[in-house]
Amino acid sequence: xxxxxxxxxxxxxxxxxxxxxxxxxxxxxxxxxxxxxxxxxxxxxxxxxxxxxxxxxxxxxxxxxxxxxxxxxxxxxxxxxxxxxxxxxxxxxxxxxxxxxxxxxxxxxx
Amino acid sequence: xxxxxxxxxxxxxxxxxxxxxxxxxxxxxxxxxxxxxxxxxxxxxxxxxxxxxxxxxxxxxxxxxxxxxxxxxxxxxxxxxxxxxxxxxxxxxxxxxxxxxxxxxxxxxxxx
Numbered sequence: 255x256x257x258x259x260x261x262x263x264x265x266x267x268x269x270x271x272x273x274x275x276x277x278x279x280x281x282x283x284x285x286x287x288x289x290x291x292x293x294x295x296x297x298x299x300x301x302x303x304x305x306x307x308x309x310x311x312x313x314x315x316x317x318x319x320x321x322x323x324x325x326x327x328x329x330x331x332x333x334x335x336x337x338x339x340x341x342x343x344x345x346x347x348x349x350x351x352x353x354x355x356x357x358x359x360x361x362x363x364x
Numbered sequence: 365x366x367x368x369x370x371x372x373x374x375x376x377x378x379x380x381x382x383x384x385x386x387x388x389x390x391x392x393x394x395x396x397x398x399x400x401x402x403x404x405x406x407x408x409x410x411x412x413x414x415x416x417x418x419x420x421x422x423x424x425x426x427x428x429x430x431x432x433x434x435x436x437x438x439x440x441x442x443x444x445x446x447x448x449x450x451x452x453x454x455x456x457x458x459x460x461x462x463x464x465x466x467x468x469x470x471x472x473x474x475x476x
Contacts, residue, residue: 285461296466296468296469348461349461351461352398352413353398353410353464
């Protein structure tokens with residue numbers, strides 16, 4: 255049984271560009287959450303998707319947007335990248351209780 | 365909004381000794397408190413969690429205690445081993461499927 259898979263694993267982008275990160279949830283999980291983890295800090299909640307709708311949102315600007323597909327997979331899009339967007343982006347899936355995390359996408363903005 | 369504070373930021377213990385990490389939360393509506401272990405460059409992994417209707421939960425060498433009145437919860441690791449070295453995060457949520465608010469993390473170092 256595959257866990258949560260994220261792609262790509264690493265990414266380097268230039269300031270001002272746009273990026274799309276992808277997540278496939280654990281089999282049977284219908285809820286996907288995205289977190290941003292800066293170096294040396296705890297993860298910060300970006301948003302959560304359930305039934306293809308954004309159900310909860312953290313304190314992130316509109317530059318951060320997402321989508322969930324009918325197969326429960328999800329995308330995180332970030333527009334107009336800033337140097338401060340450099341971080342590990344974690345996807346977590348869940349079904350009723352508890353999260354399973356993916357290995358993350360390391361985004362570096364230069 | 366919810367805020368979670370975690371202490372200490374770094375904890376160094378002798379192999380075989382116990383380690384205790386403490387967290388406090390601000391939102392009395394929080395009712396789900398997981399603990400995650402994150403090794404360098406890896407994903408956070410759930411090691412134990414507790415819900416607000418329980419005061420203590422134990423799983424082999426790991427235990428978590430919750431004091432709802434004081435809004436404190438703590439992670440206890442006994443008989444520490446080198447493989448326990450990692451960063452540990454506490455988190456709080458109003459439900460196990462809701463957004464997690466994380467502490468800043470504790471770097472646990474096990475000295476041989």
